[in-house]
Amino acid sequence: MGSISVYILPLFLLAVFIMAFINKTNAFDHFVEGAKEGMRTTVSLVPNIVGMIVGIKVFLASGIVEAIAKLLDPILTAIGVDAHVLPLMFLRPLSGSAALSVTSDLLSIYGPDSGVGRLASIMQGSTDTTIYIITVYFAAVGLSEMKHALKLGLTADLIGFIAAIVSVSIFFG
Amino acid sequence: MIHKIWMGLFAIGIVYGFFNGTTSAVNDAILAGAQEAINLLIYLAGIMVFWTGILQVANHAKMLDLLCKLLTPVTRFLYPKLKPNHPALKYLTTNMVSNLLGLGSAATPTGLKAMKELQATNPEPTRPSFEMYTLLVMNTAGFTLIPTTIIGIRHMYHSQNPSEVFLPILFASGVTTVGGLLIHNIYSRMKKIPSSGDVTVRKRQERR
Known part of the structure; x- marks a missing residue:
């Protein structure tokens, strides 16, 4: 099973790019636009994750x-x-x-x-x-x-x- | 609720550390924990930025529409109140597919996109909607067709048959998903949890 799962992500990516080519969309512009949103989401999550992880670490260390x-x-x-x-x-x-x-x-x-x-x-x-x-x-x-x-x-x-x-x-x- | 758990983790950890003589380990955790959280975030940031970018391409290339169409029977069943053209459906479907394929890294960005679209039509923005809970169950139950990580670890420790846990995991996570969804549906009906698909409710609020 491990060997099959290696192919999933590359095949998915390839399919996305083939579809983008067929539909004549500007793939890179859309990538950058979406990635910016992902960046903003991640930055807004920094305080939540830092707070939670320190708490969990303290709990486990005891x-x-x-x-x-x-x-x-x-x-x-x-x-x-x-x-x-x-x-x-x-x-x-x-x-x-x-x-x-x-x-x-x-x-x-x-x-x-x-x-x-x-x-x-x-x-x-x-x-x-x-x-x-x-x-x-x-x-x-x-x-x-x-x-x-x-x-x-x-x-x-x-x-x-x-x-x-x-x-x-x-x-x- | 989460703030109580958060404070509880600290309070219990610190106080128990005093009695257990592990205060120095607790002290280390306070100092190193924040650093570790940032390391995790940097790891997460790379995945998030790349995959939300690719998702946007997939969306504009009509790839997500295709996936959505293929899995309509399943999403109809899980999210009966969402209209077929609800923008969240695409991301809910992609999130489900990433979980099924064991691609946890792709699941978080799609799940967050779905949450945002669901929140956009949430009739009561301070309360989570019915669909959000369904999404949560689908993600926490860990239903997966290919449990990549665990098979990898079993292989690492020289298991005779690393993938023998494949069917048992499918069974256990299937039971968990069905059980979780059942409890969620019963509770939501009892408490009248609002649905992101209730367009009538939304219109009434807009008029006010």
Whole structure:
């Protein structure tokens, strides 16, 4: 699959340029015009992202995620889930890069084909960085009412984790 | 809400650091975190600038219209209240396609464009509209056909079969998407969340 996905972006770009040529549009002018807007959007997001990331870093550095994981360990063991994936469950909604580093840690320690490795792979692949997406998407249009969005996003993450656990037992049970 | 989470992250991190003896790590995080955020933004800026530019070309070259036409049945189902000529539909479709193909980098610019178009016809500009929540679920559920990143990492650690998680991920993210959409629809109907497609509401407000 990895080799096919390499072709997707180049093919998409090629298709865009072929369509632009057929429709006789001035591709570069439109590119610059659109890119300027992208630049403005990114600059307007700087304060939101800087503020959020420092907060997340402080939270993670205190080591509280590991402490909570230890606390919940007996419950998870009872339902047959390896507690080593707990830090991943807490980090996944908060930070994409932190979650990715936890996943690659788990895969390097336990091996990608172990139970933990498979569960971590599926969890990593089947949810996304909820808090980041909400911050960026809502800040871009100046919306401040995020209460419901957060509830919705985090509930979806919870469903995702449960679905990942179920999925492992269906496909590798 | 987000401000409470934000302050909570700091307060909990700092106070727990005192008890856990990790204050020096917390201190490092305060100093280095902002720098890391800027690094991420510079990475994001390159992608954003390039892809919003390409999207504009694709839009003028009628490429997005084509994509939109092909995926009409899906978007009709997900965004039933948007008129077929709503400007957000093109970006909603492109956003969905980028997510499906595992191109997270192309998904953010298209998602932001869609948010802006949805906000333009939002009857209550201070409240997120029904379609915005749908877009959010579609993005946070991570429904993807080709999970490139995770297959890459599995390959890196010498998995016997890196893509064996392909179907399980499809299943899990599919369940998440359906579950998220279900909860979203039930809640939105209960709370009467406004829709960006409610042109009648918009006209009434303009008259006032």
